[in-house]
Amino acid sequence: MSHRNARLTVHGRRILVERVLAGRPVAHVAAEMGVSRPTAHKWVRRWRAEGDSGLADRPSRPRTTPHRTPVSVEAEVCRLRTGRKLGPARIGPILGLPASTVHRILVRHGLNRLAFPDRPTGRVIRCYEHARPGDLVHVDIKKLGNIPDGGGHKVMDRRQAMDNKLVTTAERRSCKPVIGYSFVHSAVDDHSRLAYSEVLPDERQHTAAGFWQRANAFFAAHGITVQRVLTDNGSCYKARLFTRTLAADGIAHKKIRPYRPQTNGKVERFNRTLLDEWAYLRPYTSNKERTEALADFLHTYNHHRSHTALNGHPPTSRVNNVAGQYT
Known part of the structure; x- marks a missing residue:
């Protein structure tokens, strides 16, 4: 979903592409739509490469995260959570991590709420539901x-x-x-x-x-x-x-x-x-x-x-x- 100050929605981007394909200069179309010339070129380029699907918004998440917490540290966070039922404020000082980082790791692994795992075993509870009444x-x-x-x-x-x-x-x-x-x-x-x-x-x-x-x-x-x-x-x-x-x-x-x-x-x-x-x-x-x-x-x-x-x-x-x- 576009942010509230976005100049172009998916519909507006499609109009921009149609006007450029009609033979009008990109700079003129960009001025009419209230966007910069590089932005107009970007949407035209995406449409030519991917079609209408290329006009949709993409996540802003980077393709790589070099400074992400190592897998071994995340495993230790999960072990302390499931084994000792500790929260981010307790796990952080033990591993030398900010509590906010610990919280994000727990969210990523579905352990941010103690109601999610089984208290005695620490395993994440698997929920199931049969498709029809009477099946079980x-x-x-x-x-x-x-x-x-x-x-x-x-x-x-x-x-x-x-x-x-x-x-x-x-x-x-x-x-x-x-x-x-x-x-x-x-x-x-x-x-x-x-x-x-x-x-x-x-x-x-x-x-x-x-x-x-x-x-x-x-x-x-x-x-x-x-x-x-x-x-x-x-x-x-x-x-x-x-x-x-x-x-x-x-x-x-x-x-x-x-x-x-x-x-x-x-x-x-x-x-x-x-x-x-x-x-x-x-x-x-x-x-x-x-x-x-x-x-x-x-x-x-x-x-x-x-x-x-x-x-x-x-x-x-x-x-x-x-x-x-x-x-």
């Missing part, structure tokens, strides 16, 4: 502590909340009352991010298989035919019952590599959204109240909540559009 569905379970009737310590005084849980003296002293857990089973479509969740009492194989049958019916109701399901290596997913349940509908079962939750990242990110916008959104007075609020959250998430990966659109806007555009 991520499935996972989130474990949540139950809320006693009347509410926990977020609603009332901690000592009163512990008394409300009817715990023993030893449990009260340890401040770790045992009130049980709920398990939030979730399924998220890789392409559209359409999500389905249920709060269930456990994470056993029969529970997981039953959840998937209901989740598959949910996706089918939205016109999505599931081809593959991706899970972690939990015991309920490693059980033959879960694989047979998928195979009955012609669905392939894929499992992530051990200790690589990034592969199942879309449902992992959905679990975090569950916590922020549902489970910990406000204090609940009972486990039943929190469970009943899940339906409203899912409706908002699927139909109204904007999604950064979908250019600000909700998941349902992408469900039936295999081209990845929005309705």
